[in-house]
Amino acid sequence: MTTIYPFSAVLGMADMRLALLLNAVSPAIGGVLVRGEKGTAKSTAVRALAALLPPVRRVAGCRFGCDPAEPDPACPDGPHPADATAEIRPARLVELPVGAAEDRVVGALDLEKALGEGVRAFEPGLLAAAHRGVLYVDEVNLLHDHLVDLLLDAAAMGRSHVEREGVSVSHAARFLLVGTMNPEEGELRPQLLDRFGLTVEVGASRDPEIRVEVVRRRLAADADPVGFAARWADADAEIAGQVAAARRRLPGVRLPDAALRQIAEVCAAFDVDGMRADIVTARTALAHAAWHGRDRVTIDDVRVAARLALPHRRRRDPFDTPGLDEKRLDEALQRAQDAHPDDPDDDGPDDRGPDGGGPAGGGGPNGDGGPNGGTPSGGGPQGGDGDGAEQGEPGSAGHPAARDGAGPDGRTDGPDGADGWPQRQPGDPGDDGQQRPADDPGGDGQHVRTPDGRQSAAGDDGPTRGGESQPVAVPRGGLKARVLTAPGLGDGVPGRRSRARTGRGRTTGARVPVGRVGALHLPATIRAAAPYQAARGRLAGPLRLRRDDVREAVREGREGNLVLFVVDASGSMGARQRMSTVKDAVLALLTDAYQRRDKVAVIAFRGAGARTLLPATSSVLAASTRLAELPTGGRTPLAEGLLAAADLLRVERLRDPKRRPLVLIVTDGRATAGTRPLDRAAAAAAVLAATGAPCVVVDCESGPVRLNLATRLATQLNAPRTPLEALTHPRDHALPVAA
Numbered sequence: 245m246t247t248i249y250p251f252s253a254v255l256g257m258a259d260m261r262l263a264l265l266l267n268a269v270s271p272a273i274g275g276v277l278v279r280g281e282k283g284t285a286k287s288t289a290v291r292a293l294a295a296l297l298p299p300v301r302r303v304a305g306c307r308f309g310c311d312p313a314e315p316d317p318a319c320p321d322g323p324h325p326a327d328a329t330a331e332i333r334p335a336r337l338v339e340l341p342v343g344a345a346e347d348r349v350v351g352a353l354d355l356e357k358a359l360g361e362g363v364r365a366f367e368p369g370l371l372a373a374a375h376r377g378v379l380y381v382d383e384v385n386l387l388h389d390h391l392v393d394l395l396l397d398a399a400a401m402g403r404s405h406v407e408r409e410g411v412s413v414s415h416a417a418r419f420l421l422v423g424t425m426n427p428e429e430g431e432l433r434p435q436l437l438d439r440f441g442l443t444v445e446v447g448a449s450r451d452p453e454i455r456v457e458v459v460r461r462r463l464a465a466d467a468d469p470v471g472f473a474a475r476w477a478d479a480d481a482e483i484a485g486q487v488a489a490a491r492r493r494l495p496g497v498r499l500p501d502a503a504l505r506q507i508a509e510v511c512a513a514f515d516v517d518g519m520r521a522d523i524v525t526a527r528t529a530l531a532h533a534a535w536h537g538r539d540r541v542t543i544d545d546v547r548v549a550a551r552l553a554l555p556h557r558r559r560r561d562p563f564d565t566p567g568l569d570e571k572r573l574d575e576a577l578q579r580a581q582d583a584h585p586d587d588p589d590d591d592g593p594d595d596r597g598p599d600g601g602g603p604a605g606g607g608g609p610n611g612d613g614g615p616n617g618g619t620p621s622g623g624g625p626q627g628g629d630g631d632g633a634e635q636g637e638p639g640s641a642g643h644p645a646a647r648d649g650a651g652p653d654g655r656t657d658g659p660d661g662a663d664g665w666p667q668r669q670p671g672d673p674g675d676d677g678q679q680r681p682a683d684d685p686g687g688d689g690q691h692v693r694t695p696d697g698r699q700s701a702a703g704d705d706g707p708t709r710g711g712e713s714q715p716v717a718v719p720r721g722g723l724k725a726r727v728l729t730a731p732g733l734g735d736g737v738p739g740r741r742s743r744a745r746t747g748r749g750r751t752t753g754a755r756v757p758v759g760r761v762g763a764l765h766l767p768a769t770i771r772a773a774a775p776y777q778a779a780r781g782r783l784a785g786p787l788r789l790r791r792d793d794v795r796e797a798v799r800e801g802r803e804g805n806l807v808l809f810v811v812d813a814s815g816s817m818g819a820r821q822r823m824s825t826v827k828d829a830v831l832a833l834l835t836d837a838y839q840r841r842d843k844v845a846v847i848a849f850r851g852a853g854a855r856t857l858l859p860a861t862s863s864v865l866a867a868s869t870r871l872a873e874l875p876t877g878g879r880t881p882l883a884e885g886l887l888a889a890a891d892l893l894r895v896e897r898l899r900d901p902k903r904r905p906l907v908l909i910v911t912d913g914r915a916t917a918g919t920r921p922l923d924r925a926a927a928a929a930a931v932l933a934a935t936g937a938p939c940v941v942v943d944c945e946s947g948p949v950r951l952n953l954a955t956r957l958a959t960q961l962n963a964p965r966t967p968l969e970a971l972t973h974p975r976d977h978a979l980p981v982a983a
Contacts, residue, residue, distance in 0.1 A: 249465055250476035251292035252483060254285060255458055259444040263552050264293050265483070267420050267441065269490040270531035274441025274524055275399055275421030277384070277432075277556065284446045286424040287382055293422070294337035294378045296484040298491070302376075304329040307368050308415045309375040316416040320366050336377035338370050338419075340395070342386050349391055350406050351413070366413045371395075371404040374419040384423030385430045385862065388738055389841065392432070395421060396439040430843075430862020438517070441524045443556040486535070494534040499526060503541040506580040510550045513576035514568070516557045525553045543577060725829070725836040725972055730805055730938050734904045739804020740840040742904065746801035753798040761796050768795035804841040805906045806860055806896055807833070808937075809867075810889045812911035813850040814880035817944060823876050826910055826944055829971045830871060833908065838864040843903065845892060846870055849885030851878035852917055856888065860896050881917035882957075885909075886928035893935050905937040909961075910968075912945040913953025929960035939963035942971055 254261065263276045278286045303310045306321045312330040315322060340349065351369035370379070371394075381387060381395065398404045404417040423440065425432070437443070449455060465472040504526065511521045528549035529541045538545075555568040727741075734744040754768035773793035780788040809830055817823050837844050844867045846858040857870040886909075893905055915921035932939065939961045943954035946968075958965035 248292050248295055248473070249288050250473055250480050251289065251296055252479035253461060253465075253472075253476045254289045254292065255454060255461075256449065257285075257289065257444075257446050259552065260286075260289060260446055262548070263442045263444050264289065264422065265296075265487060266528055266531040266535060266552075267422075268293065268297055268487050269535055270494055270527055271418065271420045273527045273531060274439070275423070277437070277440040277443040278422070278424045278446060279427055279443060280424075280446035281428070281448060282426050284448050286446060287380075290378070290380050290422045290424065291337060292480075293420075294335055296480060296487055297335035297378070297420075298484070298488050299332050300335050300376045301330050301332050304331045308372045309377075310416070311376070318414050318416075320368075320413055320415055336373060338374040338377060338379050340370055340379060340381045340387075342383050344370070344391070346391060346394070349394055350404055366406070368415070369404075371398050371417040371419075372415055375415075375417050377419055379419045379421050381421070381423045383425060383429070385425040385427075385432050389433065389436070390738065392436050396436065400439065428861065428863055428866055431865060437556045438520060440556065442528065442552040444552065445555075490531070490534040493537070493539075494531065496539060497530050497533045498540040499530055500540060502580075503529060503543070503546055505583070506543060506546045506577055507550070509580040509583075510546070510573060510576045511554070513572060513579075514554055514558055516554060521554055521557050525549045528553050543581070547573065547577060725832040726970070727836070728807075728833075728906060728908070728940060730904045730906050733800070734803050734902075736803035736805070736902045736904050738801060739842060740802045741805050741842060742803050742906075744801060744803030746799060746803060750800055751797045752800045754795040755798050756792075757794060757796040761794055763797040763799065765795045765797040769793055802840075804843065804903065806843045806845065806900070806903050807837045808860075808889060808892065808905055808907045809833070809844065809846045810885050810907060810909045810911075811846065811848045811874070812880060812882070812885070812914075812944065813848040813874055813876045814914070814916070815850075815877045816880060816912055816914055816916075817876055822944060822946060823874075825968060827871055827874075829942070829968055830910065831868060832972045834864045834867055834871075843900075845896075847885060847888050847892065848874055849881050849888070850876065851881065852884075853881055854884040854888035856892060860892070860900070879917040880911075880914045880921075882911065882913075882915035883918070883921065883924040883928040885911075886925065886932045890928075890932045890935055893932075893937050907932070907937050907939040908942055909939060909957070909963075910942045910944060911954060911957070912943065913941075913951070913955070913957045915953075925957070926960055929957060933961050933963075941965045942968055944968045 251261075260276075260278055263278075267273050267276055278290070280286055300309065301312055303312050303315060303321075303324045306315075306319065306324065308316065308319050308321055310316050310319050310322065310324055312324075312328055315324040315328070317323065347369065349369050350371055352367045379395070379399075384392065394404075398417045399419065399421045402416060402418040403414055406413040421440075431437075449458075461472075507522055507525045507529070511525065525546070526549075529545040532545040532548050533539075533541045536545075550573055551568060551570070558568070730742040732743070734742055736742075736744050736746075738746045751763075751765065754765035769789070770787065772795055773787060773789050776790075776793075777788060780790075782788045811826065811830065813823070817826065834844060841862075843860045843862050844858070844864060845856070845860040846867055847854055847856050849855070857874065858867050861867070889907055889909075893907070896903070896905065915925040918924060941954050941958040941961065941963055943958075943965050945951065945954055955965050
C-alpha cells in the first residue's frame with residue numbers, strides 16, 4: 245500500500261491549504277481550482293486531503309455509497325431496506341485521468357441487456373465512486389470541455405444523470421471537486437472557471453532555506469515513508485479533528501445582514517457576473533467562521549472568502565488574467581461598514597483565531613500556528629513536497645518571486661536575452677533603413693494590457709506576478725478574424741474549427757464498434773439483428789440481440805487544430821507601423837483560436853535565425869504575452885522560419901498525432917539573410933510543404949511598389965495567399981485552406 249505524504253507536512257501555500265480545508269468543512273462551496281507552475285506539490289496536497297476527511301458509513305454492497313441514514317431513493321442498486329447492513333470505509337480519493345472517456349466518467353450501460361432484455365444494467369463510473377469523497381482532476385484545463393461540464397453539473401446538482409438511447413439512470417454524486425492546472429498549458433473558459441467555488445494561485449519558492457527544507461523532507465519521506473508519516477500523524481489527526489468539529493458547528497453559524505451587505509458590496513465592486521459569486525462567498529465565509537470556532541460570520545471571514553472566491557470570476561476574455569486588487573477589496577468592505585455604522589450585527593474586524601493566537605487565516609490553515617504552523621515538535625519551517633518545490637503565498641511580501649523578478653516561465657531576462665535576439669535600440673536600422681522611436685519600446689505603437697486588467701503603452705510596467713512586468717497584447721475592439729479551416733475530414737480532438745469524425749455531432753452513418761461501444765446507432769443495430777431472429781428462436785417478446793449485432797453511430801462534428809503562427813519580425817515588417825497591423829490581426833486570430841478550442845504555437849524570425857516564442861499550448865494568454873514582447877528589426881531569415889515550422893510540426897505530430905495543424909505564415913515574402921536567400925527560402929518551403937500541413941500565406945506587403953514575393957511563396961507551398969487586411973472582418977466569413 246502506498247503511503248500518502250502527510251497534509252501537515254506540506255510547506256507554505258496557506259491559501260491552498262485553507263481553500264481545501266474549507267471545502268472539506270462545506271463541500272457546498274463548490275470545489276477548488278489550484279493554479280500554479282509545475283512542480284509545486286499541488287497533487288501532493290490534494291491527495292493528502294482525503295485522509296483528513298471523516299470516514300463514511302454506507303449501505304453494505306451498494307456500489308453508489310448510499311448513506312444508511314438517508315439512502316438515495318433513486319439508487320440503481322436500491323431500494324435499500326430501512327434495516328440495511330451498514331459498513332464504514334475511509335473517504336475515497338478518486339482521480340480522473342485526462343484521457344478518460346465519457347462512459348468512464350458517468351458510467352456505462354449494458355446495451356445488450358438494456359435492449360434485448362429490458363433490464364437496466366448499469367456499470368457505475370468515476371462520479372459514483374467519488375460520492376461522499378474527493379474527485380481530483382489533475383490538469384483539468386486539458387480535459388475536454390464536455391467532460392468538465394459533466395463534472396461541474398454533477399458537483400452543482402449532487403446527482404449524475406445518464407441518458408442514452410431512451411434508457412435513463414440517475415444516482416447521487418456529491419463530492420469535493422478539486423482541479424489543478426498549469427496556466428502555461430492553457431486556460432479554462434471563463435464559464436467553466438466560474439463554476440469552481442474557489443481558486444488559488446501557487447508558485448515555487450526561490451528562498452534557499454525553504455528549498456533545503458523541502459528537499460530534506462522529501463528525501464526523508466522517500467527513505468522511510470511509514471516512519472515519516474508517523475512523525476506527522478498527530479498533526480494530521482489534529483487537523484482531521486478540526487474538520488469534523490467544524491462540520492458539526494457549521495449548521496449553527498449565523499450570517500448577519502451586515503456580512504451579507506459586505507458580500508454584496510464586494511461582488512458589485514468587482515463587477516462579477518451573476519449571483520454565483522455572492523452565494524459562494526457567503527458559503528465560504530460561513531465555513532471559515534466554523535473553522536475558527538465562531539458562531540457568526542465577521543468581516544474578516546468575508547474578506548478571506550472574497551480573496552478565494554472572486555479572482556477567477558473577473559475574467560471576461562482570454563486576455564484577462566485572474567487576480568484581485570486587495571486595496572479595492574478593503575475599500576468595498578469599508579464602504580459597507582460606513583453605510584451601516586450602527587448595525588447591531590456588525591462586530592467589526594476580527595483579527596483573532598479561535599484561541600486568540602494570531603490573525604485568522606495566517607500561519608497554518610487554521611490561522612493560529614496550529615498543526616501546520618511548524619514541525620511536529622513545533623519549531624522550524626514546516627514543509628514537504630511530492631512533486632516539486634514548495635512556496636509561500638504568491639503576492640505576499642515574503643514570496644520569493646517578488647524578490648528575484650522571475651517570470652512565469654522562470655526567465656529573468658526580457659526579450660533582449662543572451663539568445664541572439666537583442667531588443668532593437670533607437671537608431672538601429674532594419675533591412676529597410678527604418679528606425680524605431682525611443683519612446684515606442686514595441687516599435688509599433690501597440691497597446692497592451694497588464695495582468696491587473698489595465699491597458700497601457702507597450703513596455704509600460706505594471707503589477708505582475710513575481711514583480712516582473714508581463715504586458716499582454718490585446719486586440720482592438722470589434723476586430724474579428726475570418727474563419728480558417730483545415731481541408732478534408734479529420735479524426736482529431738473535439739473542438740470548433742475543422743470538420744472531423746468525433747464522438748459528438750450529427751450522425752452520418754454506423755459502423756461495427758471496436759472495443760467499448762460509443763453512441764449506439766439503434767436503427768442499424770435492429771437491422772443487423774433482424775434477419776437472425778427466427779434462427780435464434782424468437783417467436784415473441786424482446787428482440788434477441790448478440791454482441792456482434794451492435795452498431796455504433798459515426799458522427800461528424802468539429803475538431804480543434806494546432807494553429808501555428810510563423811511571424812516575420814524583421815525590419816521590413818516594422819516599417820510604417822506595419823507590425824501594429826500584424827499584431828492586431830494575429831490577436832484577432834488568437835481570440836478565434838481560443839473560442840474554437842485550438843492549440844497555438846508562435847515562431848518568429850528576424851536577424852540571423854528563427855525562434856520558437858511559444859511551443860504548442862492551449863494558453864492564448866501566453867501567446868499574447870509573447871507577442872507583446874516581440875521586438876522587430878534586422879534582416880529576414882525566411883528559410884530559417886519555414887524550417888523551424890517544419891521541425892515544430894514534426895515534434896507535435898509525434899506528441900499529438902490526431903491534432904491536425906494549420907500554419908499561418910505572416911510575412912511580406914522577402915528573404916534577405918544569408919547567401920542566396922531566395923533560393924534557400926524556396927528549398928525550405930519545399931520541406932514545409934512535404935509535411936502535408938495546410939498553410940496560409942498572409943501577405944503583409946503594402947505601399948505602391950509591390951514585389952509579390954508572398955505570392956511566390958504561396959505558390960511554392962501550394963497554399964492560398966490572403967492579404968493582411970482581408971484576414972479580419974467585422975463578420976465571420978469562411979476561408980477554407982486549399983489542400
